Amino acid sequence: MTIPATTSLPVTLAEAMEFAWTEADLLDHAIYDEWLAQWTADALYIVPIEPGTTDFENSLNYAYDDHGMRKKRVERLLNGQSISASPVALTVRSLSRFRLLQADEASCELRCAQIVTEYRRGRERTYTGDVTYRLVRGPTGLQIARKVVWLINSTEALGGIGYIL
Amino acid sequence: MTSLAELSTNPDDLIRKDRVRTPLYTDPAIFDAEMTKIFRNTWVWVAHVSEIANNGDFKMAQVGLEPVIVVRDRKGKVHVHLNRCRHRGATLCEVRKGKTSSLVCPYHGWGYSLDGKLRGVPYENGYDETTLDRNELSLKSLRVEEYNGLIFATFRDDIEPLADFLGPAKKWIDLFMKQGGGFPVKVLGEHKFRFPGNWKIQLENTTDAYHFPLVHKSFLTAVDKETEQQLDMLNNGGFVEDLGNGHSVMVMIPELIDLDDNLEAPIPEKFADLAKELVAEGYSDTEVRRIVRAAGGSGFNINLFPNLACSMAFFRVLQPVSVNETEIRHIAIGMDGGPAAANRARIRLHEFFQGPMGFGSPDDAEVWDRVQHGAQGGDEMWIMLNRGFPKEENLPDGRARSDVSAETGMRAAYDQWKRMMTV
Numbered sequence: 001m002t003i004p005a006t007t008s009l010p011v012t013l014a015e016a017m018e019f020a021w022t023e024a025d026l027l028d029h030a031i032y033d034e035w036l037a038q039w040t041a042d043a044l045y046i047v048p049i050e051p052g053t054t055d056f057e058n059s060l061n062y063a064y065d066d067h068g069m070r071k072k073r074v075e076r077l078l079n080g081q082s083i084s085a086s087p088v089a090l091t092v093r094s095l096s097r098f099r100l101l102q103a104d105e106a107s108c109e110l111r112c113a114q115i116v117t118e119y120r121r122g123r124e125r126t127y128t129g130d131v132t133y134r135l136v137r138g139p140t141g142l143q144i145a146r147k148v149v150w151l152i153n154s155t156e157a158l159g160g161i162g163y164i165l
Numbered sequence: 166m167t168s169l170a171e172l173s174t175n176p177d178d179l180i181r182k183d184r185v186r187t188p189l190y191t192d193p194a195i196f197d198a199e200m201t202k203i204f205r206n207t208w209v210w211v212a213h214v215s216e217i218a219n220n221g222d223f224k225m226a227q228v229g230l231e232p233v234i235v236v237r238d239r240k241g242k243v244h245v246h247l248n249r250c251r252h253r254g255a256t257l258c259e260v261r262k263g264k265t266s267s268l269v270c271p272y273h274g275w276g277y278s279l280d281g282k283l284r285g286v287p288y289e290n291g292y293d294e295t296t297l298d299r300n301e302l303s304l305k306s307l308r309v310e311e312y313n314g315l316i317f318a319t320f321r322d323d324i325e326p327l328a329d330f331l332g333p334a335k336k337w338i339d340l341f342m343k344q345g346g347g348f349p350v351k352v353l354g355e356h357k358f359r360f361p362g363n364w365k366i367q368l369e370n371t372t373d374a375y376h377f378p379l380v381h382k383s384f385l386t387a388v389d390k391e392t393e394q395q396l397d398m399l400n401n402g403g404f405v406e407d408l409g410n411g412h413s414v415m416v417m418i419p420e421l422i423d424l425d426d427n428l429e430a431p432i433p434e435k436f437a438d439l440a441k442e443l444v445a446e447g448y449s450d451t452e453v454r455r456i457v458r459a460a461g462g463s464g465f466n467i468n469l470f471p472n473l474a475c476s477m478a479f480f481r482v483l484q485p486v487s488v489n490e491t492e493i494r495h496i497a498i499g500m501d502g503g504p505a506a507a508n509r510a511r512i513r514l515h516e517f518f519q520g521p522m523g524f525g526s527p528d529d530a531e532v533w534d535r536v537q538h539g540a541q542g543g544d545e546m547w548i549m550l551n552r553g554f555p556k557e558e559n560l561p562d563g564r565a566r567s568d569v570s571a572e573t574g575m576r577a578a579y580d581q582w583k584r585m586m587t588v
Contacts, residue, residue, distance in 0.1 A: 047522060049354060058505060060354030060497045060512050062522040069517075072387045076524060082383035084527035155261065157357040157492045160527030 011108035011142070016135055017098045019142045020112060024093045027164055032074040036067075039144045040136060045070055047149045047165055062154070063165075073164060084162035089120035091163055095131070107136040107145070114149070116165060125159055128152050169194040176587045183551035183572075185579060187540040190363035195586075196488035203471055203585050204229025208310070208317040208330050210473035210482065211235050211245055215314070215351040215501060216262065221279065224262040227484055228307065228318055234258050234268065235316065238279035245318035246281050247305040257304075268304070281306045313338050314350055315473070333564065334412040337467045341475045343424040344498070346459030347452065351501035352480075353512060356520025359492050360530040362537030364472075364485040365582070367493060370529060371468040371476060372405055372415035372574025374398045375552065380532055384524040387517075389435055403464075403569030405553070406560070411470025411581025413574030417477075421464025428454045436460060442506040456503065460510050468574055470581050479515060489537055495519040495526065550575045 019038075026035040039045075047062040056064060065073060076082050093116040101109040110133040118125045129151040135142045149165045151158070168188030171178045172195065179186050188195060211226040212235045223236035225248065232248035234257065248256045250270035257268045257277070267284065269276040276285035281304035286297065307318040310327035312335065317327050328335065342350050360367075370376070377398050378385065385393050395401075398417040405415045416422060428451065432440045436457045443453045462478025474481040480496040497515040499508035518525035540548075553571020560566055567573045 049356070058509060058512070060356070061516055062356065062520055064513065064516055072524070076383045076387065079383065079386065081386055082524075082528055083380060084531040085383070155357075157359040157494075158521040160358060160360070160530035161521045162527040162531075165522070 008105050008137070010103045010105055011100075011135065011137065012103070013098060013100050013110075015142065016100060016103075016108050016110040016133070017095075017112075019135060020095055020098070020110060020131075020133060023144070024095050024114075028091050028093055030077070030088070032078070036070060036074060039067065039070065040138065041067060043067070043143070043145050043147075045144075045147050045164075047151065047154075049154050051150065051154065056148075062158075062161075077163065082162065084160055087120070089118045089163050091119075092117050101132075105137070107134065109134055118161075118163065120162075127158075127161070127165060129154075129165075167194055168192040169198060172198075172586060176583060180579060180583050182576060182580070183554050184547040184549055186547055187544055189365060189548075190537060190540045191488060191544075193488045196363075196485070198586060199582075200229040200485070202588070203582070204231075204485075205320045206585060207321075207324065207471065208319050208327050209471065210315060210469065211318050212316045213314055213350070213352050213480065213496070213498070214243075214311065214316060215349070217243065217316075219264070221264045221266055222262075223258065223265060223279075225258060225260070228320065229485065232256060233307065233318065235318075236265075236268075236279050239266075242280070243309055243311065243316060244280055245307040245309050245316075246277075247307070249305065250275055251283065251302040251304065277304050313342050330410055331412070331469070332409045333562075334408040334410075334414070334467060334469060337408070337414045337465065338475065340423060341463050341465075341467060344459040344462055344478060345500050346424075346456040346503060346507065348500035348503040350498050353497040353499045353508060353515075355497065356495040356515075356523070356526070357492060358521040358526065358530065359486070359490060360533050360537075361490055362533045363489060363540075364483050364491040365578075366533045366536050367483045367491055368468070368471065368578055369550075369575045370533070371466050371474040371481065372413045373572070374403065374405075374415055374417055375570040375572075376532065377417075380528050381525050383528065384518060387524055391433055392435060399570050401569070404566055405569060405571050405573040406566040407564045407573055407577035407580075408467075409564060409577075411468075411578045413468045413577045414465055415468075415569060415574055416465040417569060418464025421461075424459050424463065425455070428458060430458075432457055433461070436510070439506055439510050443504055446504060446506070448504065456500070456507050459500070460507050461514070462511075468578065470578055478511060479519060491533075493526075493530075550579065 045065040046056050053059050077085050077088050080086050095112050095114050097113040099111050101111055112131055114131045116127045129149050132148045134146040136145045209228045216224050217237045220237050220239050220241055223234055226233050226235050234246050234248045236244050252275050255272045257270050267276050274287040278284050283299045283302045309318050403416040407413055440453050440457050467475040472483050482494040484492040499511045550572045553567035557565045557567045565573050
């Protein structure tokens with residue numbers, strides 16, 4: 001059997017990891033234009049509350065952002081009007097323990113661990129969770145079709161999170 | 166001299182009608198006294214009926230710092246038990262909510278029925294009737310009463326009935342519950358967050374319109390023009406009213422006091438898609454108008470002393486943790502059996518403003534945090550609560566009312582605080 005030249009190979013773990021690390025770097029360094037461009041037009045960024053939720057649309061989440069909301073969130077971080085984001089928290093996120101749950105030529109499901117350390121006004125806080133990405137191949141490379149941040153303490157009282165997890 | 170001593174010898178050194186001093190936020194002895202004199206001596210909100218809708222449903226809650234279980238027994242009666250086994254005092258339940266047929270202590274297996282009676286004691290032959298009288302060892306149960314879906318509990322058997330305690334607030338609770346849009350109000354989920362500050366800083370905030378345009382500027386920038394105008398609270402002709410017993414109401418959007426009024430008004434642009442969806446689902450024109458009008462919530466906040474706010478479209482519960490730490494729950498509510506599209510709209514609005522990642526709450530948390538931090542300095546200085554004081558009008562029954570930005574609600578809460586703390 002010959003493989004037609006137009007068929008690409010399934011998304012690899014290395015590709016997906018590199019993409020997720022780039023996203024983390026863009027957020028930690030506040031390069032938001034590039035971050036916004038990483039998403040497909042109809043993508044959702046979700047931070048759920050209840051572990052195991054599948055119907056995010058009909059559930060209360062911490063964040064359920066379409067493109068418009070992601071843009072507003074970025075504006076809020078940049079426009080200096082939010083007292084909890086002036087100055088915005090400094091963050092360093094560490095992504096590890098990557099696993100491809102599914103992969104084909106057009107898309108993949110990636111799961112990894114994320115630890116975000118936040119520093120602001122003399123306080124350091126940590127948010128730990130699993131992140132699941134649905135990545136799709138676009139004309140210029142991978143894009144995020146859906147990102148879900150599953151905090152391990154999502155049902156407990158959190159601090160004010162004036163940045164993007 | 167400690168501040169608590171000042172409170173018992175000369176309370177005016179610490180709290181007056183229009184001002185309070187910072188030890189109210191910082192003195193651990195005052196905090197301990199509050200847990201006893203206030204939270205053990207009044208009606209404290211513990212649940213909404215929809216959270217324990219069916220027999221066997223339970224949820225964990227607190228009355229002051231004391232852990233309780235709110236449970237609906239096999240016959241449908243609601244109980245609030247201290248979450249503490251009568252044997253050694255271990256908590257019976259560490260699951261936030263769920264359904265069960267009994268309450269069993271994990272330590273030695275003592276089992277209680279949902280109404281609190283001790284039913285099972287493993288290896289009972291280690292006791293005889295002189296050392297184990299089951300009737301004496303029921304769970305410690307609090308007095309429970311409900312008003313329009315709101316369940317309150319108290320350790321006191323001899324205080325006034327809940328309805329009397331709520332008094333003029335009852336009318337406003339009834340108006341608030343109209344945002345069910347013709348359906349019963351139902352809890353849809355909750356956001357919880359903590360801030361490093363005293364619980365009264367949050368208590369003050371519920372009927373404080375003065376902060377809104379400033380603290381929530383970034384939220385107001387993010388909403389549509391129509392919503393921005395509606396939330397121009399200081400220019401909409403609203404008011405704040407003392408409702409007695411520490412309760413107060415702040416009306417920010419007078420045209421949204423009664424959601425059954427003005428059903429013929431044009432549907433706001435932001436709800437146009439929702440209205441279309443409801444029409445497509447077969448709801449009549451009147452139903453659509455009623456549901457859409459209810460979807461955005463009520464135009465007022467009610468502050469129910471000491472721990473519950475019915476705030477526009479959600480419940481806000483404050484839970485003191487220590488003198489300088491408070492937990493806040495923002496409970497999203499919707500329409501039980503109502504259209505999924507309307508509940509989705511309400512959930513999205515809740516996510517937009519509320520909770521740790523909302524566009525509003527983190528900014529509130531930040532300024533509350535700063536109040537606590539600032540209170541570390543200048544112990545001798547007063548915190549001012551006198552805004553709108555000279556212009557207050559007295560209603561026929563003597564209660565005060567003033568313009569929307571007045572600190573009338575805070576004065577009402579601190580009146581009650583003083584009454585309870587100086588006995």
